[in-house]
Amino acid sequence: MRHPQLNSDGKLQHLLTLEGLPRETIHHILDTAANFVSVTDREVKKVPLLRGKSVFNLFFENSTRTRTTFEIAAKRLSADVLNLNINTSSASKGESLLDTVDNLAAMHADMFVVRHASSGAPYLIAEHLNRKSGPLVNVINAGDGRHAHPTQGLLDMYTIRHFKKDFTQLRVAVVGDILHSRVARSDIHALTSLGVPEVRAIGPMTLMPSGLSELGLHVYHDMREGLRDVDVVIMLRLQNERMRGALLPSAQEYYKHYGLTEEKLALAAPDAIVMHPGPMNRGVEIDSSVADGPQSVILQQVTFGIAVRMAVMTILASN
């Protein structure tokens, strides 16, 4: 059975997950993004590639920052952008998710950027749209439950490629709450596809999903051990609700064991880069001296993220 994100020619028509996405497809997206990095650097940051297209940000879960990155990407491609916070609207009027989608599609939407608290919601939408006749509305998953956050995964890969060039010689550590992280899941799939030989998962046992070893990952509960000689450190956000929950003793305790400090970072390769998807909890999962230090590429991730989203939108619209 064909994956719902591919059309009959095997080209991307939606971006739902990085799982199973071929290495060449990822590199094609990153190559396209490289062209857009220069666009965002120039005086008039606008290209007419999506002129006259309507991009709908369908946020069933609130996230001003993620919405902003897609909105700015779409506007720099000259699209018309419509922001819909759906939790406060039709959904509350008892309308089904797919009725909402059908309605917006009937307005001749060209693209849906979907954020949803439930894993799989963007799949449901994409499969529903695939079954319909007429021009296709492209779907981009902007984060669904614990499942996937593919544009974050892609911008992380862009960042790694920018600083490290070659994926096939790298040691990469993903640190923190891997259990609940859609970013971790997307990163791990992409790193594997791109041929990274050693991916490490570091975190407390309570925040580590089962089955990581089967994916070829090396699991560490001792951060110092896990960071040794890695080239890339991807820190994850510790969500507030975890800190208050039963899974962790306290934020202080977490910081002691899994907070990235200069001292712990010194165990990694001397030119290791430090990444974080934001928003950061300074003093919880990362120390300010590291977040603002010379090895941090956290703000570059944000910059590359706009270009990556412009690339994904352009590729989907042209396929």
Place this chain on the structure above:
Amino acid sequence: MRHPQLNSDGKLQHLLTLEGLPRETIHHILDTAANFVSVTDREVKKVPLLRGKSVFNLFFENSTRTRTTFEIAAKRLSADVLNLNINTSSASKGESLLDTVDNLAAMHADMFVVRHASSGAPYLIAEHLNRKSGPLVNVINAGDGRHAHPTQGLLDMYTIRHFKKDFTQLRVAVVGDILHSRVARSDIHALTSLGVPEVRAIGPMTLMPSGLSELGLHVYHDMREGLRDVDVVIMLRLQNERMRGALLPSAQEYYKHYGLTEEKLALAAPDAIVMHPGPMNRGVEIDSSVADGPQSVILQQVTFGIAVRMAVMTILASN
């Protein structure tokens, strides 16, 4: 006395209601909309007719979907669109409705799209603006209390004309909570103006306003009887608050008597079309098999709705 929506030449300067709107004016709007249907079908869905104009969506009552339809229509006409949810802003600072309107007009607004929980609010605004000197801000009523929803009425007429061509041979049934429905009121006025010989109102006695017979309508409390041989079925949304209120026994009971099922629809003309303004309560006022069935034109209504709103905006701006 001149109607506040007409200027001294008798041309539309606001769109407040379909009541009293001449048949030729309605047909002129529908003819203009027909041109915009093709615009929304093409690659670059944008025309420069409102370039440099400022359209303000003044939503005193929240409605993401209706706001979206006007926003997309205005953007496809190249207008600048500003969304204001007023219940959470100045209004709460104690400012009067007309002071808010005066302020926005002083920013050189060109058009106000007004949604308000109180019947008549868009009239109040339009009459106030008519009294002022200087270039006029056009007002479009996007739904006021139980009173009117003229663009919904027009898109319903567009849909009927599209599928049935001639209004003068039709039997049309409006079904459900007619008492509280501004859509029903706008539809009935338009159907009458356009010369539909037989308009039927179907619903329980508790949800039926008095005076319908005086308007020339045929009132039915038995849905099977009312649907017999009709060419068009306009279902109304049953609002949640009614279901909880004293006017109705229960949603199940309502569905049994007034829910549109395949079996009941079979009593209508074989080529009857089924319409609904959305959002639908599946299993309450309409069965899914009908909503998604071959006689349903519910999503076409949405598509035509964008074109109709583009037409109304263009006509008001040019008059």
Place this chain on the structure above:
Amino acid sequence: MRHPQLNSDGKLQHLLTLEGLPRETIHHILDTAANFVSVTDREVKKVPLLRGKSVFNLFFENSTRTRTTFEIAAKRLSADVLNLNINTSSASKGESLLDTVDNLAAMHADMFVVRHASSGAPYLIAEHLNRKSGPLVNVINAGDGRHAHPTQGLLDMYTIRHFKKDFTQLRVAVVGDILHSRVARSDIHALTSLGVPEVRAIGPMTLMPSGLSELGLHVYHDMREGLRDVDVVIMLRLQNERMRGALLPSAQEYYKHYGLTEEKLALAAPDAIVMHPGPMNRGVEIDSSVADGPQSVILQQVTFGIAVRMAVMTILASN
């Protein structure tokens, strides 16, 4: 030490306050605004001066009206505008103000319009941005705590200059809750810079800050005395929380002493103009007969405000 709103050439790179802003700089802004007044009057109210620029409205404190004035100004300059209500987003996720700012700057923002309940927040942001390398993001203070509201101050000066031509012969009265008013503070600094020989502060002792006399102001607690022969009356909004607080007996009492009525206004110069920053509390600080009377220039302030904001944005972007 250089003021953070000036670059090394002494030119405006941010607009944080009118305090210390030289007279020529103010007149340059007002002259530039005069050109934009004609833009907003014409058919296509759009100029391409900020095309391809990204303006972020960062509203840490909700204000639909102020946000709208900046949004419309930026759109008429052809900028892309992004609205962020930050209280409900990242801030609540525990991210620091400066991390939020860094993130948005990394998206290649060109301009931040900042509204914040804390005095000094826009300074903190501007100083932080000044320390960074790379192209500067310009900051416009859209109101910070009790401190400043410089674009309101500038539009007030534009209005006075428009109606009175020469600042150096004027008597200006600022009336009301001066203690809590950022508008009053910005107006007083501008009036002083522009050489107004007599600025009066009128209000109850409880709403009057100390140190006004040192600034050269004349303080009046009797409004009738204070209004005598003034050319300009700037009324301030009485905020609801003051009316409920211990600082004032009641709204009725306030109106009796400090509400601007026709009878009190008759004590001013016959051609005195009446201003108010809005939203007005009719019947509290101002009587409707005055608000809507021939001496009121309140709506002209709004119109000029758009042009002034366009001027500020254009000047900052070009410096």
